[in-house]
Amino acid sequence: MEFAFTDEQEMIRDSAESFLQDVSTSEAVRAAMATEAGFDSELWQKICSDMYWQALHIPEEYGGLGLGYVELAILFEEMGRRLLCSPFFSTVALGVNSLLVAGNDEQKSTWLPQIAEGALTATLAYTSQNSWDAESITAIAIKEGDGFVLSGQYKYVPDGHTAGLLILAAREEDSSDEEGVSLFAIPADTVGINCRWTPTMDQTRKQAEITLDNVYVESSHLLGEAGTAWPQLEKIVQLAAVAVAAEQTGGARQVLDLTVDYTQERVQFGRTIASFQAIKHRAADMMLQVECSKSAVYYAACVAQEALFSNDKAGEEVAEELLVASALAKSYCSDAYFHCAADSIQLHGGVGFTWEYDPHLYFKRAKSSETYLGSGSYHREKIAQAIL
Amino acid sequence: MEFAFTDEQEMIRDSAESFLQDVSTSEAVRAAMATEAGFDSELWQKICSDMYWQALHIPEEYGGLGLGYVELAILFEEMGRRLLCSPFFSTVALGVNSLLVAGNDEQKSTWLPQIAEGALTATLAYTSQNSWDAESITAIAIKEGDGFVLSGQYKYVPDGHTAGLLILAAREEDSSDEEGVSLFAIPADTVGINCRWTPTMDQTRKQAEITLDNVYVESSHLLGEAGTAWPQLEKIVQLAAVAVAAEQTGGARQVLDLTVDYTQERVQFGRTIASFQAIKHRAADMMLQVECSKSAVYYAACVAQEALFSNDKAGEEVAEELLVASALAKSYCSDAYFHCAADSIQLHGGVGFTWEYDPHLYFKRAKSSETYLGSGSYHREKIAQAIL
Amino acid sequence: MKISFSSEDEQFRQEIAGWLKENLKGEFEQLRHRGGPGDEHMFPEERKAWEQHMAHAGWTCPGWPVEHGGKGLSINQQVIFHEEYARAGGPGHMGHIGEGLAGPTIIAFGSEEQKKRFLPGIVNGTEYWCQGYSEPSAGSDLANVKTKAHQDEETGQWVVSGQKVWTSLAHESDWCFVIARTEPGSIGHKGLSFLLVPMEQTGVEVRPIEQLTGTSEFNEVFFDNAVTDAGNIVGKPGEGWKIAMALLGFERGVSTLGQQMHFQNELDQIIEVAKGNGSSKDPAIRQRIADAWMGLRIMRYNSLRMLSGGKDGALQKEAMIYKLFWATWHANLGKLAMDVLGNESEILDEGGSYELTRLQSMYLFTRSDTIYGGTNEIQRNIIAERALGMPKEPKGR
């Protein structure tokens, strides 16, 4: 038991911190978020070729660095802190995790090296509804010959209009809930797939709607077994939730820093406003939430690491622990980030709600990331089910 | 429309305020709460004969003063403020209201003059469960000859061990929920009735358990019609909830005053602690809750007045308004009082949690009154049912 | 204390409700529920036309005394007027700063000439007003005003220089009332004056402030040797603070009830969404909707207590909590709206670069409610110090 970062992990954080401080400035974020793609492809290529982050937790046998989920969480935290606009989250937290959890060796060998090279981005689509549970999957997969015909709709898909590889969930006809779910890995340019950008309130992470119109795919695109993929999908979603929570933690840290800095400068009634208890105590509460967010995320990342890569532990025990650890992290960090970002606007006073200052960017990201994969109360109910 | 007190109402408040300040001191409350009866019978007789409060809203034809529910709410507020230990709430908010709502002229003529004279106290018992809805009534009333045989148990009955007249709810065998409920007015010394004090965390208002062992009563004790009394009982409970909310408002006012006074005296770090923003802002939030509690209660009292005494308005409309107005008042004031009392302990610092200082008396009363007749969230759900 | 209206008042309710039904249609239909807080920049010309339409029928400034062009309505009838106006979805008054602030100030403190000159334009809907209070470095601290004014020795005109901020509708206004420092070297509350300055002149520049909604309801206003006639000062030089404080009292009047009806309309829309998408079955959402409903009711009762209470414009306790309560309530409503919408809360309207839906716009704009016009923190200071008599903050060391 050692709940501190190794020197190597600290190095990863330091290099991420200094790199992102240079490339993901407020100006860069604002330029990228105004585009439909939502990211600067030059910067993305630079990340892929210079930093090699997209390959971080891809095993070495598939061309990756073979590092773990704690290292990944560090990156997500730093990216969230700088609101990095990139397809990293969708490609790594959704795409790579899907292939690692549900793919067979051939599928991993096909896709992971391309991702590791920076030649391919990916995402995951499953819900078409206003929820994130199994019943939100409504796309239908019908067995036909040696393959499947897929039809249906997906909503709220991160980077769904730019990703090269789509991980898609679909269900057998007449199945419901957790039954009959299958996962597929399908190139986005497959015939019958239409991906459309849906502009969002938070402009720093793009969403898309995807419609499938009788899309035929070979069985080789099926991840795992047909009709029984819900447990895999659930695990992928839990791993992704840990990544979101890490981003949220970084964002919360940054709004705290912005706020402390601003209040130290701003003078009212003859004092810097940072000297008022009303401000100090709000900042203290923000810090408490930031520190607790970190603890929740680092722990969840440790569990995610075991769930993804450890073979020596009882699988079911780790699966149960991942369920509660990811729900805890997503729930706590969602609420903490929202509160910190909202307080950041408040403590900035008049300039806090201008377009010019940055707090609103974080505030919007806090809300969109709270919503994505389910709110705090949604995840608390998951915990209640586990403990009551 | 005139949402301010009349001069007469202000006079009632002033006289209640000065009377209670003299007789319901911290010492008097502590002496009374240490007894099983829970009140000083000399003081109660003084109230009955000098102040005539117990007769306040009893119509003149039954020996009362014939005043209204707004005047009554003023008294409850002032009593709550001083934690007056007396059977006033049970006798008036439960007993008198029950007779006014459900009694026929003969029953009113039998009991109300005795109450108005100060010769009789009363209370209402219905639940035997951990809830306050119709299904919490489990006592059974069986028609037998010209009367009824009652058996069963009641819990959480205010002053149930000292009241002279018991208003009891019981249901027909095999009935459930809102069906089959009857109300009875029965002297506590009737054969087969056993009333036992159950000591409580809040010592300023006593509770009792009542058991009925084949109690035979004549039909003349039946209030209203057999088996259809739930709407009447619901209305009585709503009226009582308004009274509780008024008491809570008074309590919240008082803990705010205690807190402001104490913080003005206490010096720390070279300043009175009242000069610290952390203290000031908490006090400001307390005042906001106190003012909103008042608004909620005064409005609900106006509606209660119409519901009890007005004949010219559409009955159903007033009934609906009483439902939401009382739920609003009970919900808001329960939460506000608890927060104010808890903050009062906090802002008193070390002495706040001693037995010697008064905040804990209010804190305990806040909790017991929050629980009694249902918590804030219970009443919010009632509102949700009405508006959704 | 009673809560029902007289039959006379109820008849008045029929009258205004009927008029609105007959008139808020046709070309004005599109204005329903528009132009409220967060939406004030929308349809300015059309809303001015509506204002004049109302003026023709005598419905502007209904609470003003008859001698100044109003209807001299009782408090109860004003309550009814504002309720019915909001219930009908009447658009945000373009003239509300004139009607609610500039006008009452001129009536209370202005000269006869000023009353003749300025009140008819407000009543007729032909002249619009904005307020020049906040400054970038002063924020909520009016005593720190830095805008200066002096009288030109030759013309006697006031010459104003400085910068104001958070001025809504500045680009649509004809006049601005400006708090300026007219005694050089004065500090704090002293040496301030209350000037009426025309906006159409080279010395006045309006720069919109882009808000987190992507739109611009507020502005910065730069005065660079802007001029106004010698007579356009309300009260005497140096009385600016006194007048400004009185004006704060005018802000909290019957119009709060109109604001509440606007809130009610937002809440109704949220309830409709909740019923539509099933989130009304979520127990946590139910609690929050009930809580929002309760808060709005309490706001109404608070207002009624305010209106029934002291009529001298002095701040009562229930008035002091008003801003803190509604601003916090509204911010919570915004969050509730988004949580009721769930995943759909992110999706923008079609077309345009950042086309927020009504509820999204409301949600984002509510984050300013707890800041402008005195932050929640300032409100709590005011309550603690003025209502509870607690000590002031020590000044800086």
Next chain:
Amino acid sequence: MKISFSSEDEQFRQEIAGWLKENLKGEFEQLRHRGGPGDEHMFPEERKAWEQHMAHAGWTCPGWPVEHGGKGLSINQQVIFHEEYARAGGPGHMGHIGEGLAGPTIIAFGSEEQKKRFLPGIVNGTEYWCQGYSEPSAGSDLANVKTKAHQDEETGQWVVSGQKVWTSLAHESDWCFVIARTEPGSIGHKGLSFLLVPMEQTGVEVRPIEQLTGTSEFNEVFFDNAVTDAGNIVGKPGEGWKIAMALLGFERGVSTLGQQMHFQNELDQIIEVAKGNGSSKDPAIRQRIADAWMGLRIMRYNSLRMLSGGKDGALQKEAMIYKLFWATWHANLGKLAMDVLGNESEILDEGGSYELTRLQSMYLFTRSDTIYGGTNEIQRNIIAERALGMPKEPKGR
């Protein structure tokens, strides 16, 4: 960063768990889950006997270095020790102030003689300690200590006069460490010393403070020319502040994990009640139980970060939030317990005049958690000033 224990550590877990199972029974059975916060006054003699029973087996002060009578356990093994102790329902340590505060302070700053004199009594469970920090007029402000001490010119003994407050277990203790002002006329942090004073003497009077629970866990302690030998000062005269600050660091150690297991036990009882009376089906209660469970987990992770981090006793960020977090969490847990109990929350245990149930007692006592040992407000000041570098409050005018 990894969260699993080594097999060696897991073996240690078996050992201590087994010992507790074998020994916490018979006469000690009644002590299970007793003597925790809010219950510290219960079974003092029996718990002292238990302490000595543990000492015989070498289980007291397991984290101390072997040379001082401890087991020299690694951090991980200490974590395991405290977890298993609490899991078994081990009673509140009568010696925890000696083991956790007095002992470590003497080890860090005491003379060799002091170590020889005082450490064995702590390890053997024969001498018990209390702390003399807070004073009535000083509250959370240690720099305002008024208790005085001087050296008798003849005997060289320290003579102590003054009043301490919120001293738990004072009437069960043999020694008290006292912060006293030894330089006459000194102010603030200067001139304070750290003295070890025997409780059994005529100059020391202990008066229990009756709390809102009706019981007395805390005391006032009056020193009226109480004496202690010249050698019973830790460090030099005037070093009291430095030592007291270091001691604050000792407070936040592995024992926090034991506290958490105690909390877990309370939460488990609440969950049991909720399942029993059906409130576990109430969605709002479900949310709150999940939230409590989350908070406890987070507390644990915070502790693990603290323990894995800087070992120099300096306060890290995660240590600074610890008190604020657990105190607030625990107060919420108290309220949750009552709300889960519903109507039953009011009903006392049978017998006695004010016989609170365990959960009622916990509920009421949690109201002191956010006050003693530095109020939440003080904690927020510390966080803002020391962790975030925000300015100090201006002193009084």
